[in-house]
Amino acid sequence: MTSSFSAELISCRNVSVVHGTGPAQVSALLDIDLAVRPGERLALHGASGSGKTTLLHVLGGLLVPTRGVVSWQGEPLSTLDAAGRGRARAAGIAFVFQSSNLLPTFTAFENVAFAAAARSRTDDLDRRAIGPEELLGLVGLDGKLDALPAELSGGEAQRVALARALAQRPQLLLCDEPTGHLDSDTGIRVLDLIDALQAEFGFAQVTATHDADVVARYPRDLALRDGRVLAAEVSA
Ligand SMILES: Nc1ncnc2c1ncn2[C@@H]1O[C@H](COP(=O)(O)OP(=O)(O)O)[C@@H](O)[C@H]1O
């Protein structure tokens, strides 16, 4: 293992998550250790209920683990309050979900512009901003700037969601079954696009999936079962 602490973009140490209380308690993650380096591509693999979404939410600071520590760029993320986690997220962590979750009354352009505006509030001024139009061009939707989400196909909506994620200029892109609602050809095109954008922008990518064909695209794979890491990791 070559990763010195400073080479880690994000890490989990002994992370466990218990959802709910009392008899309804579910142990969703147990003693997860994971480090992701800048620019790395990792698949989170596991059946439904294995803890993939919970782990992505922990990595993204949406959920505080019951035990253990999450560090973002060497700083503890899981001990920050909600506002602090929100700032850390805004400064470099973006999500793409199974559903595109676009704002239904906003156009494609406005959905991306909204995220770009949120980003620029937290920004250092000397970094080059890519405008919503250019971002939508990067995902092949130049002709759909004024379309509402309901006027887009599933694949197009997911590409808008990707443009919106890029508007945050992420260093870490967390994808939760990003092709789960797409037919397989469209899904492959979306995954190809994510990889092309990653090659251009260099963000790290953690993608949750239960699809072995998707896992096979990634140089590294963390398999979960019942909240535990199942398989030895395969490194590229
Ligand atoms: N908010 C929640 N409250 C209670 N149980 C939950 C909650 N979210 C997830 N779980 C449970 O935690 C386990 C892991 O869920 P999840 O992380 O969504 O897995 P996956 O994404 O792999 O399907 C499952 O047993 C699920 O039912």
Ligand SMILES: [Mg+2]
């Ligand atoms: Mg899930």
